[in-house]
Amino acid sequence: MFSALTPNAALFLAGIFAILVIASGVVFALGRAHPDRDYTELAARVNSWWVMAGVFAAAMALDRVLSIVFLAFVSFLAMKEYFSLIPTRRADRRVLFWAYLAIPVQFYWVAIGWYGMFIIFIPVYLFLLLPLRMVTIGETTGFLRAAGSLHWGLMLTVFNLSHMAFLLALPQAANPAGGGAGLVLFLMFLTQFNDVAQYVWGKTLGRHKIIPKVSPKKTWEGFIGGVATTTLTAWLLAPHLTPLTGWEDPAAGLLIGLAGFVGDVNISALKRDLGLKDSGSLIPGHGGVLDRVDSLTFTAPLFFHYLYYLHY
Numbered sequence: 001m002f003s004a005l006t007p008n009a010a011l012f013l014a015g016i017f018a019i020l021v022i023a024s025g026v027v028f029a030l031g032r033a034h035p036d037r038d039y040t041e042l043a044a045r046v047n048s049w050w051v052m053a054g055v056f057a058a059a060m061a062l063d064r065v066l067s068i069v070f071l072a073f074v075s076f077l078a079m080k081e082y083f084s085l086i087p088t089r090r091a092d093r094r095v096l097f098w099a100y101l102a103i104p105v106q107f108y109w110v111a112i113g114w115y116g117m118f119i120i121f122i123p124v125y126l127f128l129l130l131p132l133r134m135v136t137i138g139e140t141t142g143f144l145r146a147a148g149s150l151h152w153g154l155m156l157t158v159f160n161l162s163h164m165a166f167l168l169a170l171p172q173a174a175n176p177a178g179g180g181a182g183l184v185l186f187l188m189f190l191t192q193f194n195d196v197a198q199y200v201w202g203k204t205l206g207r208h209k210i211i212p213k214v215s216p217k218k219t220w221e222g223f224i225g226g227v228a229t230t231t232l233t234a235w236l237l238a239p240h241l242t243p244l245t246g247w248e249d250p251a252a253g254l255l256i257g258l259a260g261f262v263g264d265v266n267i268s269a270l271k272r273d274l275g276l277k278d279s280g281s282l283i284p285g286h287g288g289v290l291d292r293v294d295s296l297t298f299t300a301p302l303f304f305h306y307l308y309y310l311h312y
Contacts, residue, residue: 009182044284071165072107077289079157091139113169122159163304178241186241194260198226215268227257263298
């Protein structure tokens, strides 16, 4: 099953499942030790992690093209959820077809490794095409809001997330330790781990609110503790999964920690503007797909270009 993974990547993936085994054991022990308390949500979160980790592991173990198709599907789910949240004009429904069509086209550039078209297709060509289609419909009321919402959603859920897929298209010879899958695992794990670390540090030591109007539960203690933990973890993992060396290892962790926080609160601001707690209910205990990839919308492009600049 794991023929598409390097030994380091396969071992790391096994380590993730070992962590999930421990987490499931802790939830079970808590339920037995405190039968009067409700751990249903915590159990749902861990069970969802099992499903997500299993599906993600299978996708990474497949050949490169199928892995890219899987990541394109995640992008589709995120964009579909985004468009289900924001108010759209009836006239824009015909424009949404072209927005959805951008997904297979963008990920096709990834699959063939055409970096030049990959990097300009959405921010240049789609930026020009979609308003043109909106103009030909002839509806001017709410035009600016509709165009801005459409472009922003495309950038977040398709362009930004597609950078994670392009890690699989980078030359494998430049990263013999982890390969493309190792880079994706490194990015995905650290991004999600950063979310968990900031939550744990905030719950344990959090006293001072960082941006209460956007995310009332975020604290400086959680932010600093999470970023520091992510930086240390990146320093330990990077030599085994990436071509990063020396100071580049902790710098990658610092970048992911900071970017992950901004991506998280960015989607939090969107949900607060719309009066929502979660972006959806597809993932029990976690909310929607957009809730799960919010940090990745910032970490994926920034980590990709950091890595690309240094080693490719």
